[in-house]
Amino acid sequence: xxxxxxxxxxxxxxxxxxxxxxxxxxxxxxxxxxxxxxxxxxxxxxxxxxxxxxxxxxxxxxxxxxxxxxxxxxxxxxxxxxxxxxxxxxxxxxxxxxxxxxxxxxxxxxxx
Amino acid sequence: xxxxxxxxxxxxxxxxxxxxxxxxxxxxxxxxxxxxxxxxxxxxxxxxxxxxxxxxxxxxxxxxxxxxxxxxxxxxxxxxxxxxxxxxxxxxxxxxxxxxxxxxxxxxxxx
Numbered sequence: 001x002x003x004x005x006x007x008x009x010x011x012x013x014x015x016x017x018x019x020x021x022x023x024x025x026x027x028x029x030x031x032x033x034x035x036x037x038x039x040x041x042x043x044x045x046x047x048x049x050x051x052x053x054x055x056x057x058x059x060x061x062x063x064x065x066x067x068x069x070x071x072x073x074x075x076x077x078x079x080x081x082x083x084x085x086x087x088x089x090x091x092x093x094x095x096x097x098x099x100x101x102x103x104x105x106x107x108x109x110x111x112x
Numbered sequence: 113x114x115x116x117x118x119x120x121x122x123x124x125x126x127x128x129x130x131x132x133x134x135x136x137x138x139x140x141x142x143x144x145x146x147x148x149x150x151x152x153x154x155x156x157x158x159x160x161x162x163x164x165x166x167x168x169x170x171x172x173x174x175x176x177x178x179x180x181x182x183x184x185x186x187x188x189x190x191x192x193x194x195x196x197x198x199x200x201x202x203x204x205x206x207x208x209x210x211x212x213x214x215x216x217x218x219x220x221x222x223x
Contacts, residue, residue, distance in 0.1 A: 035213075040120075040215055041215060042116075042199065042213040042214055042215035042216055043155070043199065043201075043213040044213070045210075045211070090154060090155070098142075098143050098160065098162065098203065100145060100157035100160060101157070101211070102157075103154035103155050103156070104154060105153070105154050106152075106153070106154055
């Protein structure tokens with residue numbers, strides 16, 4: 001089954017404790033992206049990747065890092081999480097261009 | 113900025129028709145998507161428009177007017193399961209095709 005898998009689905013943690021949210025897709029998609037979704041603001045792009053070893057900042061990259069060492073994986077790293085990073089996070093992938101993005105089921109992060 | 117505007121909330125009756133509007137700035141426009149998102153779930157793709165006119169897909173249709181910076185999603189024969197948020201997302205050309213999402217329209221369908 002074609003899917004984008006994120007882990008964990010839920011996480012409650014404390015300020016400053018490094019965490020990684022994993023994202024994996026099995027569709028051989030070149031394009032992958034991370035979004036955060038906050039009430040009233042819609043989905044905002046954090047980082048995206050056009051292909052292996054090619055990543056770039058989206059609209060809200062501060063406090064986040066990503067890597068794309070393999071085509072299927074695109075982890076999101078919070079080196080020193082802060083409460084303003086409490087949000088619902090979605091990973092997405094597509095073949096690029098004008099093709100629709102496929103979204104993972106989301107990761108709800110709470111930073112205390 | 114590249115603002116995408118859509119109503120925050122709408123209500124409708126089961127079996128009725130509802131139209132959800134989306135407006136955007138026309139500069140750099142390169143395509144428009146509609147996604148459906150049920151509460152607590154991932155967005156799922158509904159439709160894509162890049163040329164003017166109506167695209168029909170079963171009970172759902174999407175319309176685009178590029179000159180007016182306007183799109184709408186039309187949902188016919190509403191069902192209770194259509195209660196969800198509907199996200200308008202516009203692709204803007206640049207170094208790469210950047211996708212900007214509106215805040216979403218929360219639709220409540222009542223019996």
